[in-house]
Amino acid sequence: SLLGWDRLADSLWSLTIKRSGIDDVSDIFIGAVLDDQARRAGEISNHRRNPAYGPTRQTSFYSSPLPEAITEDTEENETPTAENAAQPLPLPQTDSGSDGPQLPSGKWGFLRFLSLSDNALTFIPTSPFPYLTSLTHLDLSSNLLVSIPSGLSQLYNLVSLNLSDNMIDSVLGIYKNLGQVLHLDLSRNRLDSLCGLERLMALERVDVRHNLLEDTGEVGRVSTLPNISEVSVEGNPFIEIEDNYRLKCFNFFWKEGKSILLDGTPPGFYEKSQ
Numbered sequence: 001s002l003l004g005w006d007r008l009a010d011s012l013w014s015l016t017i018k019r020s021g022i023d024d025v026s027d028i029f030i031g032a033v034l035d036d037q038a039r040r041a042g043e044i045s046n047h048r049r050n051p052a053y054g055p056t057r058q059t060s061f062y063s064s065p066l067p068e069a070i071t072e073d074t075e076e077n078e079t080p081t082a083e084n085a086a087q088p089l090p091l092p093q094t095d096s097g098s099d100g101p102q103l104p105s106g107k108w109g110f111l112r113f114l115s116l117s118d119n120a121l122t123f124i125p126t127s128p129f130p131y132l133t134s135l136t137h138l139d140l141s142s143n144l145l146v147s148i149p150s151g152l153s154q155l156y157n158l159v160s161l162n163l164s165d166n167m168i169d170s171v172l173g174i175y176k177n178l179g180q181v182l183h184l185d186l187s188r189n190r191l192d193s194l195c196g197l198e199r200l201m202a203l204e205r206v207d208v209r210h211n212l213l214e215d216t217g218e219v220g221r222v223s224t225l226p227n228i229s230e231v232s233v234e235g236n237p238f239i240e241i242e243d244n245y246r247l248k249c250f251n252f253f254w255k256e257g258k259s260i261l262l263d264g265t266p267p268g269f270y271e272k273s274q
Contacts, residue, residue, distance in 0.1 A: 005032035006040060010106065014113040022119055029128035033103055107131055115139035117162075126151035133157060141165050141185070152177040164188050164207070175199035186211070187232070194218045203228060209263075210235035216245050220252035228253070230261040247271050 005028065008015075022028065108131040116124075121143040129151045137160045140149070145166040152158065153176065160183040169190040174197065178184070183205045184197075191211040197203070198221045206222060213219070213236040222228055231249070239245050250267045253260050259267070 003036055003039075005035075006037040006107075009033045009103070009108050011110055012108070013110050015111060016115040016117075018115065018118050020119055023121075024123075024125060025116060025119075025121070026125045026127045029108065029131065030101065030103060033107060034101055037104075103131055109134055111135060113137045116143070118142040120144055122146075124149035124151075126154075129154040136160065138162070148174050148177055150177065153179065156180065159183065161185070171196040175201075182227075187235075194221045197222050198224060201225060201227075205230040207232040208236070209233060212237065214238050214241060216242055216248040216252075219249045223252040223256045223258065228258065228260060230264075232263050234263050247274055 009029075017025070017028065108128075111132060111134055114132065114135055114137070117139045118141070121140070122145070124140065124145070126149075132155060134157055135155050136157050138155065138158060139162040141162045141164040143166055145163065145168060147168060148163070148171065152161075158178070158181055161178065161181050162185040164185045165188040167190055168186065170193070171186070171191065172195055178200060180202050181200065182202055184200070184203060185207040187207045187209040189211055191208060192213060194208065194213070195218075197206065203222070203225050204227045206228070208219075209232050213233070216238050218238075219231060219233055222231065233239070233245075233249065242248065246262055246267075249262055250260070250271055
C-alpha cells in the first residue's frame with residue numbers, strides 16, 4: 001500500500017504507474033484520494049469502490065490502515081483524538097448528474113505528465129478526466145485498448161498522446177476527442193485505415209508504424225493538415241506491396257506544398273528529382 005494520495009494529488013507534476021495490477025485507474029485518482037483524506041480525518045474505512053460510479057467490477061486497489069507504530073502527520077505535530085475520530089469526514093457531495101463522489105477542487109491540478117503504460121488496461125474511465133485538465137503528455141501505450149478512450153476532449157492542454165502497442169482498429173471520430181494534440185503515436189495497433197486523422201488540424205507528428213495499412217493513399221489522408229511535418233510508416237503491408245512507396249508518400253505532401261520527414265528522413269536526391 002502507498003498512503004498519502006490526498007497530499008500527492010495537491011502538488012504532483014509527474015506520475016508513472018506501471019505493471020501495477022490496477023484494473024480501473026479511477027481507484028487511484030479518485031478512490032485513493034478520498035480514502036486517504038477520510039483516514040487522515042480519523043475515519044479508517046475503505047470506500048474506494050463506490051458502486052454508484054464506474055464499471056461494476058471487483059476493485060483492484062485496497063488501502064491499508066496506518067500501522068500503529070507510524071504517525072504520518074508528525075510534521076504537523078497532530079494526533080487524531082477521540083473527539084475528532086468520532087466525527088468522520090463526510091464524503092464530498094456529488095454534483096447533479098454526476099456519476100459518483102467528487103474530489104475537492106484543485107486535486108491533480110498540477111499534473112502535467114502521466115504514464116499508465118504496460119498495465120493491461122482494457123478501458124480508461126472518464127471520471128478522472130475533469131481533474132486532469134493540466135495534462136500535456138499522456139502515455140497509454142502497451143495496454144489492451146481497442147478504441148480511442150472517450151472523454152479525452154476534456155484534456156484541453158494535451159499536446160502529446162502515446163497509444164502505441166494496443167489493439168485499436170479505427171480512428172474514426174478521433175478529432176472529436178483530440179482536436180489540439182500535436183504529437184500522436186498509434187504505432188503497433190490494428191489500423192487498416194487512417195480515416196479521421198485528416199481532421200486533427202493541429203497535428204504535427206504522427207506515428208503509424210506496424211499497423212495494417214495496405215495502401216499509400218492512407219498516408220495521403222494527412223497531407224492536407226496545415227502543420228504536419230513528420231510521418232512514420234515503417235512496418236505496414238504497403239511497404240512490401242507497392243514499389244517506390246516513399247516517393248508516392250512524398251508526392252502527396254509535395255502537391256500540398258509541404259516537405260516532411262518520412263520515417264525520420266527527408267526525401268533523398270533521387271526522390272527529389274522525381
